[in-house]
Amino acid sequence: MSESVQDSIQEITPSEWELMRIVWTKGKIYSRELIDLMQAKRSWSDSTIKTLLRRLVKKGLLKTEKEDRRFRYTATISETEAMNGSAEQLFDHLCAMKKGATLLNLVDHVTLTQKDIQNLQAVLAEKAKSAPTEVDCDCLPDNAKCD
Amino acid sequence: MSESVQDSIQEITPSEWELMRIVWTKGKIYSRELIDLMQAKRSWSDSTIKTLLRRLVKKGLLKTEKEDRRFRYTATISETEAMNGSAEQLFDHLCAMKKGATLLNLVDHVTLTQKDIQNLQAVLAEKAKSAPTEVDCDCLPDNAKCD
DNA sequence: TTCCTCCGTTTACATTTGTAACTCTAATAG
DNA sequence: CTATTAGAGTTACAAATGTAAACGGAGGAA
Numbered sequence: 001m002s003e004s005v006q007d008s009i010q011e012i013t014p015s016e017w018e019l020m021r022i023v024w025t026k027g028k029i030y031s032r033e034l035i036d037l038m039q040a041k042r043s044w045s046d047s048t049i050k051t052l053l054r055r056l057v058k059k060g061l062l063k064t065e066k067e068d069r070r071f072r073y074t075a076t077i078s079e080t081e082a083m084n085g086s087a088e089q090l091f092d093h094l095c096a097m098k099k100g101a102t103l104l105n106l107v108d109h110v111t112l113t114q115k116d117i118q119n120l121q122a123v124l125a126e127k128a129k130s131a132p133t134e135v136d137c138d139c140l141p142d143n144a145k146c147d
Numbered sequence: 148m149s150e151s152v153q154d155s156i157q158e159i160t161p162s163e164w165e166l167m168r169i170v171w172t173k174g175k176i177y178s179r180e181l182i183d184l185m186q187a188k189r190s191w192s193d194s195t196i197k198t199l200l201r202r203l204v205k206k207g208l209l210k211t212e213k214e215d216r217r218f219r220y221t222a223t224i225s226e227t228e229a230m231n232g233s234a235e236q237l238f239d240h241l242c243a244m245k246k247g248a249t250l251l252n253l254v255d256h257v258t259l260t261q262k263d264i265q266n267l268q269a270v271l272a273e274k275a276k277s278a279p280t281e282v283d284c285d286c287l288p289d290n291a292k293c294d
Numbered sequence: 295t296t297c298c299t300c301c302g303t304t305t306a307c308a309t310t311t312g313t314a315a316c317t318c319t320a321a322t323a324g
Numbered sequence: 325c326t327a328t329t330a331g332a333g334t335t336a337c338a339a340a341t342g343t344a345a346a347c348g349g350a351g352g353a354a
Contacts, residue, residue, distance in 0.1 A: 100263025
């Protein structure tokens with residue numbers, strides 16, 4: 001299916017995620033509106049939010065556009081790319097042998113729509129055709145077996 | 148199925164994960180062995196590793212036990228708990244509406260065993276019985292709709 | 295025209311993380 | 325008994341992160 005994108009994804013800190021989510025949802029947004037929306041969720045000072053925005057711009061995750069002497073922010077990567085990138089990053093440092101169990105836990109805890117479930121089932125059915133019987137642990141340098 | 152554990156999970160940094168994985172795999176390990184194994188993967192100095200170990204102990208993720216004037220380290224939480232906790236933590240800051248898509252991407256990219264796939268299929272089949280048709284975006288305070 | 299306000303920029307500062315040298319003490323080699 | 329060494333503890337220091345005050349310019353209120 002899609003390519004792995006994680007390599008290019010800048011590290012996004014938790015606070016930055018909160019802002020990015022608003023930007024993604026609004027598409028193109030003035031700092032003022034962004035600050036107001038953000039403050040409705042977290043009691044951060046204007047300064048704090050502005051700092052975060054500048055850092056996001058520096059990281060290349062947001063870009064600005066001057067519009068009648070104010071700025072409008074837009075994301076440079078899609079929310080999906082960012083989400084997939086972060087998720088893959090996380091999974092990269094999990095024991096290969098146990099990724100399946102973690103995924104199982106997630107699937108169990110996350111609220112999924114009927115459609116999501118169907119999509120997952122389709123991918124799984126496809127993968128089942130060539131899935132291995134076991135995956136080795138990769139936690140030790142010499143590839144010793146886990147558990 | 149299992150309870151959500153994330154609340155109690157201390158933040159584990161990437162470097163710390165690497166050490167924890169070794170500890171989990173070995174179960175109970177002398178710092179010396181740990182350092183050697185770690186250095187076979189990353190060229191960190193002994194000092195660096197010892198610092199990380201102390202931080203992990205301070206965070207309560209590892210505990211020590213004196214054994215003939217050396218220390219043995221053991222994890223205080225299971226690898227599974229830690230993995231689930233981190234994964235849930237990550238998913239917590241994703242747009243509710245798009246968690247399904249992210250999961251799909253993961254399932255697609257991660258190497259799963261036949262057994263993992265079966266387990267996932269079972270959970271999905273179960274969830275399908277009561278899954279909603281749609282999940283709302285929760286990126287904005289006022290719950291405006293995404294996309 | 296002058297002052298206030300809105301917005302962007304600079305500076306600040308504590309905490310966490312990555313990375314490591316130095317020190318102290320007990321065991322060990324001579 | 326003394327010099328070396330292995331482990332543990334202490335100190336260090338830069339970069340990233342969370343959080344924010346202060347500053348400066350431009351447009352609008354008076």
